[in-house]
Amino acid sequence: MVFNWRAMFGPKGMTPAQVAYWESVLKRFIDTPEWAAEMVARNGIAKFMGAAQMKKYMDEEYAELKVFLAELELAKK
Numbered sequence: 001m002v003f004n005w006r007a008m009f010g011p012k013g014m015t016p017a018q019v020a021y022w023e024s025v026l027k028r029f030i031d032t033p034e035w036a037a038e039m040v041a042r043n044g045i046a047k048f049m050g051a052a053q054m055k056k057y058m059d060e061e062y063a064e065l066k067v068f069l070a071e072l073e074l075a076k077k
Contacts, residue, residue, distance in 0.1 A: 007054060023050045 010019070029035060030046045039046050049057060063065060069075035 007058075019051050 008022070011023060027048050027050075030048050036045060038044070066075055
């Protein structure tokens, strides 16, 4: 299975309140019927991750991809 994810990033130094605000906005957006219809039309799956969960996911994915790319000699070990 291949995953193609999208993420939104804010500027460095955002306050916890600012992060919470934008997480709330984006979560409400993907919970709309319009977004659900778009996912059906594109055979997509919507999975919301807040900032902390997304950072953890990206850190884990980076570690896996770095090893793979190094084996292909596309990244330094």
